Amino acid sequence: MTDIAARLLDGKALARSLQNEYKKRIATLEPKIGRPPGLAVLMVGENPASAVYVRNKERASSKVGIASFGQHFPVTVTQTELEVAIDLLNADDCVDGILLQLPLPSHLDATALLYRIRPEKDADGLHPVNLGRLVRSEPGLRSCTPAGVMRLLAEYDIDPAGKRALVVGRSILVGKPMALMLLEANASVAIAHSHTSASDLCDLARKADILVPAVGKAGLIGPELVKPGAVVVDVGIVRVTNPDGSHHLTGDVDFDGVSRVASAIAPVPGGVGPMTVALLLENTITSWVTSWERRRSEAHAAL
């Protein structure tokens, strides 16, 4: 067998160049709007993986000129306290994006909190209004990870139209919106999930031209599950503890094995993760511009 190295879908590099564009855009518009865009990331408890993502988001925000209104709550925080925090951010004219880091401890009702975020500030695209817009193929704020995957495919001129796509996983954060976005891009989409049998997963995966695992199970996708020439976008995130107690990040895909079979592959780390952060910034900037335009046209109407 000849080893054909797959093209690397370099999310890290693309995210870096997107961030440079965001930075310029903000620098141009800030004098007109009179304030920077604002993003509030709400985190509950001490999940170390979550802490890494929150830090990445805040670092990226400050790099492009987005003001952070992050709040970190103890694991004992009550539903009411979070509702109050969300209400204040909803009403704060300096805050354009609100992200509630998931998962939450089980004593909290995450759905009720997500529904409480004003759809105009829903930087994560998880409010039912924004999910409904996605189902209808209307513009709106969209879930950052799947939107980042679509942007990454576009950057490498990979057009899903007419291709068979398989999404593995059906979470509201990734799997479902991912399937809808691939459908919108005219792929023939299948979804495998925890009730899909191993043999069905194998059949579906081996037929897929575009394979998007989003499960969080290291080694789930080996080369035997990949159609030669397929595009593989790894959305799984697994935090592995090394023998010395340190940690490293890996995805659902056996990268070395699969990169000999696939035509293109997005790695973990360095693929979808940085794109998720980039699209979060982009959603925040979109909300910032939209709310400014709305206020301007209201002011005009009042004259």
Ligand SMILES: Nc1nc(=O)c2c([nH]1)NC[C@@H]1CN(c3ccc(C(=O)N[C@@H](CCC(=O)O)C(=O)O)cc3)C=[N+]21
């Ligand atoms: N409401 C909500 N929205 C989310 O978007 C959300 C969430 N909750 N909960 C947790 C997951 C996870 N997530 C990541 C974001 C960035 C990286 C990321 O930047 N990864 C880098 C490097 C990570 C590192 O520094 O090691 C990479 O893959 O190269 C990873 C994971 C967003 N999530």
Ligand SMILES: [Mg+2]
């Ligand atoms: Mg599932």
